[in-house]
Amino acid sequence: MEAVMKETQTENLTERAEQKDHLQQEHTGETVGTSFCNDAKMSMRNVNVYYGDKQAIHNVSLDIGRNEVVAMIGPSGCGKSTFLRCMNRMNDTIESCRIDGEFILDGADIYHAKQDVVPLRAKVGMVFQKPNPFPKSIYDNVAYGPRVHGLADRRSDLDEIVEVSLRRAGLWEEVKDRLNSPGTGLSGGQQQRLCIARTIAVSPEVILMDEPCSALDPIATAKIEELIAELSENFTIAIVTHSMQQAARVSDRTAYFHMGKLIEVNDTKRVFTNPEHDLTEAYITGRFG
């Protein structure tokens, strides 16, 4: 047996030399896996994004299914956040940013000249990495959106929206007795759930989450993850995360980005047990140098 082990060790060394650059290989082919689905809520087609001369996204096509949770993973700078931000035109504010391709929400192009971004962002809400409550009371944080969009005529309607949103965000029991205290006085995890309540108060259809748990402790993270599972019954969710375990836990499909390209999209179970592409395998098993 020892002889066999020695022999394999030598073989391993030779193989290692042969495959030295294997993991640094350029991805040239098409996205592998299942980028598209039958019941798409949002469809992105042939998306290219540039910051000035630099191309950040290369020809990405992806569907997000109705009531589906899609996780986007990849190393820093791979374009996953850029792609997510394009999905509710958050990149419009960056002057050097140029976007090609189609972003279709329920059959309509969100980059159409006549599309107003305010109702778009009510339909496609966003939760950011750092909880960013307004310097207002908990109540006003949640009521802000419905007021701006004129969703409630009477105070009692607004009260109901605030309560329902806080309940859905799993925060109601913790804050119901101090709705008038400032939102900024809550703990990090509570603030993030407040931001989620604020997002869902305007009845969005899609929720984009950009690393929503990266500033939270494991308990707050578990609560948010639980919330994502509940929210997926009513909302379509796209989440960018650096935590592979989180992607594995919360999502139905996982999309792996690498250097601005979409390498693989597959069922999450498949991606984390037997991914199709070598680059995906290398990333999720921690083999990047």
Next chain:
Amino acid sequence: MDKLHLDKHISQQFDSELEDLKSQVLEMGGMVEQQIIDAVESLESADSKLAEKVMRIEDEIDLREVALDEACMTVLACRQPAASDLRMVLTVTKMTRDLERMGDEAQKIAKMAISLTQDGAAPGGYEEVRHMGTQVQNMVHSVLDAFARFDVEKALNVAKADKQVDREYKSAMREIVTYMMEDPRSIGRVMNILWALRSLERIGDHTRNLAEHIIFLVKGLDVRHVTVSEIERKIQKSQ
């Protein structure tokens, strides 16, 4: 992904943990292989000392199983492995279980060897034990080699070889029954040979399981509970 690249993690510590699991399985496998050789030899040559050695070493194999399980549990808890790394750890836990059972079967053969030295030799069946013993030893050697090299082709050949062992076992059974009919007084001793053959056949089955675990490890294909030709089809489809 055919190559597992166990040595390419950012964390070299993780590399060495997985490499360590692999070499521990190979060591345990080597011990089991030797146990089978010794058990068959002790039965053939009525060597009760050798049979007793097999009984002693069985305890060491059990300890190896426990140690490997603990190592796997640590990797799972500390590294949360995914994809091929996850399959590696799962495969190791499954393989150690099969190897331990193979050790048990070798121990049973050694027990039969001791009985036969005490009760006197059986009138026949030794040839069959030697023949099946050699077949099974070769399978075990090949399957460990397949694991060391992550070689799917070789693992598939082991699964094929198990069918041959099953056939040999059936024909040996027929042979053994004739000994019993010829001289009913020898039934007790012939039964010992029969149990030994049964153990060899079981070792063959466990070796086939090992081959299936290796195919799962390398290809990510679950090939349990299907025929060998079905396994072959699945492997071809995945290429």
